[in-house]
Amino acid sequence: ETGVTQSPTHLIKTRGQQVTLRCSSQSGHNTVSWYQQALGQGPQFIFQYYREEENGRGNFPPRFSGLQFPNYSSELNVNALELDDSALYLCASSLTGDGNSPLHFGNGTRLTVT
Amino acid sequence: GQQVMQIPQYQHVQEGEDFTTYCNSSTTLSNIQWYKQRPGGHPVFLIQLVKSGEVKKQKRLTFQFGEAKKNSSLHITATQTTDVGTYFCAGPGNYGGATNKLIFGTGTLLAVQP
Numbered sequence: 001e002t003g004v005t006q007s008p009t010h011l012i013k014t015r016g017q018q019v020t021l022r023c024s025s026q027s028g029h030n031t032v033s034w035y036q037q038a039l040g041q042g043p044q045f046i047f048q049y050y051r052e053e054e055n056g057r058g059n060f061p062p063r064f065s066g067l068q069f070p071n072y073s074s075e076l077n078v079n080a081l082e083l084d085d086s087a088l089y090l091c092a093s094s095l096t097g098d099g100n101s102p103l104h105f106g107n108g109t110r111l112t113v114t
Numbered sequence: 115g116q117q118v119m120q121i122p123q124y125q126h127v128q129e130g131e132d133f134t135t136y137c138n139s140s141t142t143l144s145n146i147q148w149y150k151q152r153p154g155g156h157p158v159f160l161i162q163l164v165k166s167g168e169v170k171k172q173k174r175l176t177f178q179f180g181e182a183k184k185n186s187s188l189h190i191t192a193t194q195t196t197d198v199g200t201y202f203c204a205g206p207g208n209y210g211g212a213t214n215k216l217i218f219g220t221g222t223l224l225a226v227q228p
Binding site for chain 2 (some may be wrong): 033035041042043045047048056057058061077082088090091098099100102103104105106107108
């Protein structure tokens with residue numbers, strides 16, 4: 001059974017730039033959720049994808065966008081980066097997207113915006 | 115909006131002492147999940163509770179779901195240095211326009227002194 005993998009592990013970008021983060025879900029899971037975790041905080045829900053469609057979005061601006069591919073892998077794109085976007089970005093896959101299934105997290109991508 | 119609060123924020127114990135973290139939701143939850151995040155790591159699923167008043171044990175860890183399904187607790191007996199990390203509770207809730215997505219609590223950071 002393959003776990004959730006994310007790339008890259010670390011990234012440094014300049015304010016105003018764009019970034020793409022990637023995630024491969026655990027085998028058998030068709031739902032992928034993205035979370036943002038600032039230092040010392042709990043993970044904050046960004047959005048979720050199910051069968052290539054967005055299936056719920058948290059309180060994040062439209063410059064945060066995503067994709068899910070037929071193999072259930074996913075991308076998170078952030079445009080016009082701001083300093084406050086510096087955080088750990090976590091991808092998690094699950095069997096269902098209704099909050100009743102455990103999330104299996106990847107190791108995360110640590111994004112630093114300077 | 116819906117909130118999930120945890121107390122304490124931080125606890126420092128001597129190895130061998132017990133530890134408890136409490137989780138309170140502003141709304142009734144269909145289930146509560148607990149995750150552990152080691153320093154520098156990602157959240158790892160520990161357990162899920164579904165029934166009112168449910169109690170589950172994993173070796174030295176005891177998890178409880180309140181009768182009203184709005185609160186939960188995690189108790190660790192005789193802490194070890196391997197217990198170090200942040201413990202998060204999480205339950206289905208509403209994020210902006212998203213329904214039934216896992217909302218994470220504020221977390222409790224446990225430090226264990228040998």
